Amino acid sequence: MNIGVFVCHCGSNIAGTVDTEQVAAAARRFPDVAFATDTMYACSEPGQAGIIQAIHEYGLDGIVVASCTPRMHEATFRKTLERAGINKYLFEMANIREHVSWIGKDKKANTNKATDLVQMAVAKLRNNSELHAGEFEINKRVMVIGGGVAGIQAALDCADGGLQVILVERESTIGGKMAKLDKTFPTVDCSSCILGPRMVDVAQHPNITLYAMSEVESVNGFVGNFDVSIRKKATYVDWDACTGCGQCMEKCPSKKAEDRFNEGVGTTTAINIPFPQAIPKKAVIDPQACIMLTKGKCGACAKLCPTQAIRFEQRDELVQEQVGAIIAATGYDLFDHTLYGEYGGGRYPDVITSIQYERLLSASGPTGGHIKRPSDGKEPRNIVFIQCVGSRDPSVNRPYCSGFCCMYTAKQAILTKDHIPDSQSYVFYMDIRSPGKLYDEFTRRAMEEYGARYIRGRVSTIQPRNGHYVVKGADTIMGSQVEIDADLVVLAVGAEAAKGAGALAEKLRISYDGYGFFMEGHPKLKPVETNTAGVYLAGSCQGPKDIPASVAQGSAAASKVQALFSKDKLASDPQVSGVAMQRCVGCGKCESTCPFGAIEMTEFRGMPKASVVETVCQGCGVCAVTCPQGAIQLQHFTDNQILAEVNALCPY
Numbered sequence: 263m264n265i266g267v268f269v270c271h272c273g274s275n276i277a278g279t280v281d282t283e284q285v286a287a288a289a290r291r292f293p294d295v296a297f298a299t300d301t302m303y304a305c306s307e308p309g310q311a312g313i314i315q316a317i318h319e320y321g322l323d324g325i326v327v328a329s330c331t332p333r334m335h336e337a338t339f340r341k342t343l344e345r346a347g348i349n350k351y352l353f354e355m356a357n358i359r360e361h362v363s364w365i366g367k368d369k370k371a372n373t374n375k376a377t378d379l380v381q382m383a384v385a386k387l388r389n390n391s392e393l394h395a396g397e398f399e400i401n402k403r404v405m406v407i408g409g410g411v412a413g414i415q416a417a418l419d420c421a422d423g424g425l426q427v428i429l430v431e432r433e434s435t436i437g438g439k440m441a442k443l444d445k446t447f448p449t450v451d452c453s454s455c456i457l458g459p460r461m462v463d464v465a466q467h468p469n470i471t472l473y474a475m476s477e478v479e480s481v482n483g484f485v486g487n488f489d490v491s492i493r494k495k496a497t498y499v500d501w502d503a504c505t506g507c508g509q510c511m512e513k514c515p516s517k518k519a520e521d522r523f524n525e526g527v528g529t530t531t532a533i534n535i536p537f538p539q540a541i542p543k544k545a546v547i548d549p550q551a552c553i554m555l556t557k558g559k560c561g562a563c564a565k566l567c568p569t570q571a572i573r574f575e576q577r578d579e580l581v582q583e584q585v586g587a588i589i590a591a592t593g594y595d596l597f598d599h600t601l602y603g604e605y606g607g608g609r610y611p612d613v614i615t616s617i618q619y620e621r622l623l624s625a626s627g628p629t630g631g632h633i634k635r636p637s638d639g640k641e642p643r644n645i646v647f648i649q650c651v652g653s654r655d656p657s658v659n660r661p662y663c664s665g666f667c668c669m670y671t672a673k674q675a676i677l678t679k680d681h682i683p684d685s686q687s688y689v690f691y692m693d694i695r696s697p698g699k700l701y702d703e704f705t706r707r708a709m710e711e712y713g714a715r716y717i718r719g720r721v722s723t724i725q726p727r728n729g730h731y732v733v734k735g736a737d738t739i740m741g742s743q744v745e746i747d748a749d750l751v752v753l754a755v756g757a758e759a760a761k762g763a764g765a766l767a768e769k770l771r772i773s774y775d776g777y778g779f780f781m782e783g784h785p786k787l788k789p790v791e792t793n794t795a796g797v798y799l800a801g802s803c804q805g806p807k808d809i810p811a812s813v814a815q816g817s818a819a820a821s822k823v824q825a826l827f828s829k830d831k832l833a834s835d836p837q838v839s840g841v842a843m844q845r846c847v848g849c850g851k852c853e854s855t856c857p858f859g860a861i862e863m864t865e866f867r868g869m870p871k872a873s874v875v876e877t878v879c880q881g882c883g884v885c886a887v888t889c890p891q892g893a894i895q896l897q898h899f900t901d902n903q904i905l906a907e908v909n910a911l912c913p914y
């Protein structure tokens with residue numbers, strides 16, 4: 263083999279703590295290395311041109327680039343090889359940036375380690391073989407999971423682009439948190455006026471199939487060909503027959519069901535349509551609250567329903583769908599404030615959450631848009647807002663900023679003054695974080711135009727006294743203790759990963775961070791992609807985001823799907839497992855361990871043998887280490903290649 267080695271400076275990123283010239287000089291002595299040099303930026307156009315020129319000039323048939331992580335530029339350099347006419351798998355990368363220069367300061371030690379890594383890469387490359395990708399058809403349908411504003415945007419953009427969309431929403435209506443908001447910052451425009459028409463578009467779009475009250479049960483397959491099983495949860499109402507007239511709700515005698523849409527402010531009937539603009543606008547029976555389903559008597563709704571839509575016998579149903587791409591847009595949930603004993607731990611009726619306050623502000627809410635204290639229905643005068651409840655607090659394992667709470671608190675203070683002109687709002691804050699367009703101006707308006715008093719400091723206790731609450735805290739700017747007599751306290755609860763996000767991530771085979779938010783492919787360059795081909799992210803499922811950012815991500819994910827579907831066929835990755843038939847004893851261990859179901863047992867000359875479905879195999883290598891016979895090898899990571907690397911590092 264004629265191997266060329268290129269050792270990248272990456273500006274001073276690598277060359278600052280690695281003697282790249284010395285590494286290149288050492289590489290010239292490795293077996294089969296015909297050419298080695300250092301280069302300023304290997305990934306740049308001149309850097310790649312230098313590689314192509316050397317391939318032609320020295321007749322190179324294998325290339326090692328020592329630079330950054332393969333996650334960053336392996337695809338770049340493989341394309342360079344293709345442009346020079348060499349099979350792109352005759353290429354290896356040695357990561358001397360993340361694994362060397364960024365983690366060590368000792369130049370001599372770094373140079374030695376970089377040399378070792380290059381030697382290992384050369385040793386592996388000498389055992390590489392040409393690999394060739396196959397092709398497979400794409401199913402040009404997309405599934406969007408989660409019907410909040412991000413999922414709605416993604417679904418509509420895909421559907422407008424001519425794709426068939428399956429939208430799966432676990433609640434009985436789409437809309438997510440935005441459907442519960444009164445007005446939105448920084449323009450203070452009515453949330454349902456801007457979201458409502460988009461929800462109707464979803465319902466009316468000929469390319470969108472909506473599964474509400476549904477969740478993804480399982481996902482099999484791979485990019486271009488996912489098989490999805492969806493659990494349609496029992497609603498006890500035939501939605502084909504239900505017209506959403508709401509007559510059933512009027513006569514239902516069970517009126518103490520949890521009102522999920524109104525975030526527990528008040529209760530609702532056991533049979534319920536969450537709000538007038540719900541999409542789909544269909545009734546659902548809460549089986550825990552329904553007298554018929556719990557005690558076997560009642561049936562008032564069934565007697566009243568003009569279309570005989572009630573089905574007490576209904577059970578969950580599984581439906582199968584085939585799609586080529588998936589967009590996860592499952593949003594976020596809100597922090598459980600009862601963990602804070604100092605704020606009453608959920609015991610004080612007039613200490614409520616910010617989303618409950620949105621429902622009080624909203625004309626479609628339980629009080630018809632009048633701000634009333636839950637305890638006695640009286641209008642409050644002094645309202646205290648407490649920020650960062652479950653954000654930026656390591657003591658409750660929420661050290662991150664939830665991003666939008668400073669802004670929605672300013673909005674709520676402004677709206678409070680609009681609703682009750684003689685009210686006074688107080689905001690306890692840690693810092694004001696308002697970096698978006700017109701955001702800083704907006705928080706200033708809350709203070710200067712609407713007279714909200716901002717107090718920098720944390721609240722230490724809230725104590726009930728004579729029907730009010732005494733809020734005690736520190737003013738860290740004035741260096742004094744403050745005590746405010748409040749009629750109502752609103753906690754700006756932070757965002758956390760949606761319930762069940764981890765389980766969904768496992769089904770989609772995507773990564774999630776320590777807090778349960780889904781991981782993007784690259785924090786800067788692949789914000790809506792994941793490490794699983796064909797699975798994309800939109801909105802707050804990836805981390806807290808306001809509406810503009812969620813919508814932008816919904817559109818970005820949709821454009822990624824359109825780009826994927828712009829081809830009729832996709833190339834399969836040839837770095838998959840292969841079975842040596844003569845070694846395989848048909849024990850089936852690989853079949854049971856493969857996490858992707860990519861191994862099938864077949865028969866060969868009357869003997870059971872394992873066989874890899876190449877389009878399903880993800881190249882994880884679990885089967886290769888499981889096989890007791892050593893009959894399975896992962897192409898491009900064979901035992902010989904790995905042993906060659908080990909031997910290069912430890913020759914004795």
Ligand SMILES: Cc1cc2nc3c(=O)[nH]c(=O)nc-3n(C[C@H](O)[C@H](O)[C@H](O)COP(=O)(O)OP(=O)(O)OC[C@H]3O[C@@H](n4cnc5c(N)ncnc54)[C@H](O)[C@@H]3O)c2cc1C
Pocket residue numbers: 407408409410411412413430431432433436437438439440443445446447448476477478591592593594595596616617620666670673760761762766800801802803807808809810812
């Ligand atoms: C009190 C409050 C006020 C706010 N005010 C504003 C404002 O004025 N302006 C602004 O820009 N932002 C505001 N925000 C932020 C706003 O709520 C978010 O930006 C927005 O909701 C994010 O949209 P999303 O679609 O990513 O997530 P979500 O709105 O959370 O929607 C996610 C959807 O996915 C569904 N889902 C979850 N898991 C699954 C699953 N496993 N399967 C199927 N479906 C699932 C959920 O039911 C939900 O419908 C506010 C937030 C709060 C808490």
Ligand code: SF4
Pocket residue numbers: 499503504505506507508509510511544545566567568569570571572
């Ligand atoms: S279940 Fe019957 S009564 Fe209830 S909303 Fe639907 S059609 Fe109307």
Ligand code: SF4
Pocket residue numbers: 513514515516532533547548551552553554555560561562563564
């Ligand atoms: S059966 Fe009775 S309790 Fe149950 S939803 Fe119908 S009316 Fe309500």
